[in-house]
Amino acid sequence: MVENVMSRTVRLMFAGSIALGMHAAYAQETTEAPMQRVEVTGSSIKRIASEASLPVQSFNQKDIKKSGVTTVTDFIQQIPAMQGFSVAADSVGGGGGGVTTASLHDIGAAYTLVLLNGRRLAPSNSGTTIDLNSIPLAAIERVEVLTDGASALYGADAIAGVINFILKKGAAPLELNAKYSRPEEKGGASNSFSISKGFGDIDDDGYSIFVSASHDEQKALKASQRSFARSGxxxxxxxxxxxxxxxxxxxxxxxxxxxxxxxxxxxxxxxxxxxxxxxxxxxxxxxxxxxxxxxxxxxxxxDSPSTIEINPESKRDSLFSSGSMKLGKTGWQGFYDLAYTEAKIVSSIAPYPADxxxxxxxxxxxxxxxxxxxxxxxxxxxxxxxxxxLSEMGNRTYDYGTKATHLVGGVEGSAFGWDINSAVTYSKNKQTQKYVSGFPLANQFNAQVDAGNIDPFAYPVGSMPDAMRQALLGTGFSGTYNTQTVEMKGIDGRASRDVFKLPGGTAMLGVGADYRNTSYKVRQADVAKEAQILFDNPQVDSDYSRDNAGAYAELMMPVTKKLELTGSVRYDQISAIDNKLTGVKVGKTEDAATWKISGKYSATRNLMFRAAAGTGFRAASMQEIAGPLEDWGVTGGNYQCPLTAANGMAGHPLAAYCNNVGRQQFEAFQGGNPDLKPEKSKQWSIGTVFEPFDSLSMSFDLWNVEIRDQVTSVSEGLIFADPAKYASLFTTKHISSTGRDVLAIKLLPINIGKVENRGIDYDFTHKMKLLDGRLTSRLSGTYLLRSRYTTPGTDDQWETSLNRYGSNDKVSFRNIIKATTSYETAKFTHTLSASYRNGYTDVNQSADDCAVIVAGQPGACYGVQLEVPSYTTFDLQSAYRPVSNVEITAGILNMFDRNPPFTLRNTGSHQVGYNPAYSSALGRQFYLSGSYKF
Structure with missing residues (x-):
């Protein structure tokens, strides 16, 4: 029923606009502007943007403002092609570490390359995943999303595609922006402020500089502040x-x-x-x-979920500057980009579990x-x-502080018929994890227990005598736990030129090469190294580095006036990992040659077909290959000990650890695997762009990605569901506070086999004059046709998470849609948008799992599997411009206050009753923003 309502709503929002447009198309005004050759995301050859043969979705400043979002993360993650990313809420006990990511087509953040002005940033980990928190929204001019994978220009590891944030530059008036947003219910309010100014004109003054500074923050949202999340x-x-x-x-x-x-x-x-x-x-x-x-x-x-904060507190301060200057009368220019961000996410989960x-x-x-x-x-x-x-200590509170620095300096110009661009890059991402409160030091805590100053058996929550509470609080630790630093140093150069004439025009050649060194360091504080915190294990330092080098060539050939073909090849070499602490090389040097062919055929002025095919190559992250076995907390779900005779596991060497063990969370470790093979991919796409009349544009792109030897870890749910298959992933952990060894699992990366994803991206955009204004409607979406993967450890047993909660603890949504209609006049802009995500089959909670019981009957375990309904939200915004340099905007997000759908998921982050990766807990929000230019 909800899906039918959504379908009708989308048709009304969009079809009504088209109907009016067909009637008024003749009145459409077009303005011819000079077409410039520019660098289009995905190609090293400068061309007119509309001539690109690859599917690129572009979003400008107006699109960003109309969305009503405050952060880059929020904007990117609402694009229909995005699935499988990390959200800030993953930091609530889910190991997110404060990082938010992008993931195209549900293929994964590690396969989606994120760029800033066309160049790589330092990753947030030992691989290639970028933390979107490090990118300032206020400085963005536009966002280009290449939804076709494996780029010769940027790297063969961009298997899912590329997101290129293009930042503002050049002369611009001083601009102030401010925004305040608050949910209708308590908790989760946010605000932001930015200031920017551009100086100089490159043609008249010989230089151009743009500077922007911004601040944004969001308050925490507690589980107790939402009815659907206030209890476990x-x-x-x-x-x-x-x-x-x-x-x-x-x-x-x-x-x-x-x-x-x-x-x-x-x-x-x-x-x-x-x-x-x-x-x-x-x-x-x-x-x-x-x-x-x-x-x-x-x-x-x-009831531990009742105590958590379901959305963490966050703050971010950013400084960005870009500039260029003429280098004398050579015709060359020097340029730079500088981005610096300090971001903090404070996450609070249930009080400390002490054995x-x-x-x-x-x-x-x-x-x-x-x-x-x-x-x-x-x-x-x-x-x-x-x-x-330890309820009287309060919640465990983590502070993830990130400092991201990105500096690029380079030159561009022409020489000997070549357009040349070359730059050096230094990029650094440093994250400090602090324990704010709620963590007892083992020696102090045990001493207080032994002295009789703490009685764990007598007092319900909130009734402990003050003297005892103070004794407990006195055992707490507050300070730095560890620091992670990722540095990337690189140099690149690319050039393009006309090479020969063809019937359709001039063929163009692009060539280039790049080199970068990436280092990954983790420094554990003494409190971590020495396992001073109760129930903790000793943590170890890490210090790795490796080199990446690549070279490529790209040839674009206009075979006829209607047919254009582009072919590219790339060679990448990735060195073995240098473990600086041991002096030992881990893994081995990997290399591969990859290729890509694309083409477009302009059948008529209004109809164009495009297609592409290619291969990709990606090495596992340094931590996945060389990481030591280290403590990873506890499982998200509660499980019965699986090493029992009932499961045929009585002979397992660790079966004795199942004695007297009930349903509980188990200890978990993570580590590396030096035998990992690189992943390889094949991908293709075919699509069309059709403009039946000037006011309407339609595009469809069918895409397919196949990955073999994908690197991932077996999920906790799969380990406990099939202990015989994953018997090697069980181990023990010594609990110093009790003197006992307990059963634990190892979440180790392996080459699981194969992954196949296929789907259709579509976009309808309609623009027309209406009365004294302009009506613009856009309907875009992604429809997944296939999303499957082989069971870890096999290459012929296929599983799927398509429209169901899979064994990988994720859902792949078949249908994600966004529809927007905007009416703009000289003084006003009104925007209505709808976002839709289809329903799915929930996790199967069997009677053996016993996560569900008959109400009021302890131990009466019950098996059930729900159908999670679809989820649709509507947003409304109105912007008013009383004078040309002032804009005031008011809006409502989630206008009808839709609660997240109920789910029986109990793995991953600690929120329960809903899935924070697929819906927001904030509810209906009201916001007001203002912009002033002078």
Missing amino acids: IINFNDPKTGQALQFINGSSRSAPANASLTYKPGYDASGAPSKLNPYALANGGKCAASNMDFYGDGNCYF FSIAKGSALYNKYISPNLTADQNANVDSVAATYR
Whole structure:
């Protein structure tokens, strides 16, 4: 029903405009402007932008303003061709580290090359992924999105495509911009401010400089501030049977604490409790507030999702400058780009989960454990551990601070018939991870417990005596945990020229070469190296570097007046990784030659066909190849220990660690794999651009990408669903606070096999005069025809996440649409837009998973799989220009206040009840902005 409503809405918004346009097309005014040859994203040859044979989506300043967004991330991620990216909300316990990314066609951020003025930036990690937080929105002139992959000019690793941010330059008036936005409900308000000015004219003054500075920030949004996210225990009904159910996302690390008991080898513990909650046993079996008995296993489970912030707090300050100057009378120009950004994301998740040992005979044991056991059980207890939630310390709060510096200096001009451009680049991305609060130091915490100053079993949340709370707070750590620095140094040169005549015009040749060195360093603070924080493992430093070199040639041939063909070849060489800490080379040097052929055929003045085919090549990141095995926190979901006889795993060497282990989050490690092979791809596209009359333009592009030997890690869900297949990914972790070894998993990268994605990008744009203004409508979308991948470790067992929550913990949406209609007069611009994303089949929560139980019946596990509905939002904006140099804009985002769709997803980031990667938790937002030029 919702999809039908969306379809009708889009048709009305767009078709109405076309109908009017067909009637009024004859009145369309066109202004001929001189056509300049420019560099088009995806090609090294200068040409008129509209002549490009590759599919490039272009967005100018007006498009950005009409979207109502405040950041580059928000703008890029609303483009229909974007799927599979990282959002700021991934930093809420999901390992995002504050980074936001772009991903074309759901192929992945690592395959989408992001450029600033046509050149690479320092990545946010040891690979090629760019943090969009480092790019200032206020400085952007336009954005060009090449949706066809593997570029000879930029690199064979751009398998999904290229996003090129082209920044402002040249003379411009002093401009001030300010904006304030706040949701209708509490939390998540944002504001931004920018100032810019351009000086000089390159032709008249011999120089040109543009400078821009901006600041933006967003307040945090707490789970408690949204009805759909305020609890990890969610009541709902089976849509097929009407059965009342509960979706459970509780943690066995509770407040007051649970106790986990083991018994001496050989003792028959079949009737002895392995788990108990002393507070509940002392209160008639009732768990304390903020805890519930879900499984009847003796534990009380803490509602940890209710305590988190579902959208993190963020701040960003940016400075950008570009300039050029004539180099005497040579006809050459020097140029530079400078971008500097300081960004911060503060993420707050549930209070610290603390496991620590309770010694037999200690005051805590005698008071809380011994009275709940028989004499025989007491005599045979081997060890006791408290599983505690340190609620009185407050939430764990992380501060991810990023400083990004990007500097390019170069020359361009003509010599011997060649148009030449060459530059050197220095780019640096430094991220400091700080622990702000909520992290106990192991020695101090254990000392306070041993001294009797902290009692984990007695006090529900909010009732701990002040003296005890102060003792607990006194064990906390605040400071830098680690610092990651990525530096990229490079030099490139490219040239193009006319080479020979053909019936359709002059053939043009482009050649070029580039070299860059990328270093990746992680420096752990002493608190991390020495595992000073409770429950932590020692962290290790990293220091890697490697070289990338490439050369290419591109030939564009206008075979006839209607047919143009372009062919290119590229050779890349990527060195082995130099581990600076050990002096050892890791992996091996990889190289490959790739090619690309494209063409366009102009059948008539109004009809053009285009096609392209090529190959790509990408090496795994330095961390994926050389990274040490290191602590990665805990799993996002709760699982039963899988190494059991029921799963045929009784003979596994780690099966003993399943004894007395209930449903819980498991420890996780991540690391590298030096045997990884490079990924290789084949891609092709075919499309058409049709303009039946001057006011209407339509484009369709069918694209296909195939990747073999893709590098990724097996998801936690897949490891626990098929423990026999992934038996090698289980290990143990030593918990120093309890003295126990516990079962853990390894999230290691492997070459999983093959990936195939195919789809259609389409765009309809209509412009017409209406009364005293201009009506512009645009409908764009991406329709996925195929999105599949082989099961990790196989090359012939295919899986898909298309319109379903897949084993990779993601959804590939078949249909994403954006429709916009804008009416502009001399004084006003009114814009209405709609964004649509289809529904999908949710994660299958089986009875064995026991993430869902019958309401009010602890342990009554229930299997259910939901259909998540489609999601459509509408935005409205009006801009008023009382005078030519002033613009005031007011708008509403998510005009009808649509809540995110309900989902039973419980992996990844810590938000539950909805998926933050696919919908915003902010709800209806109102904003007001102003612009003043003088």
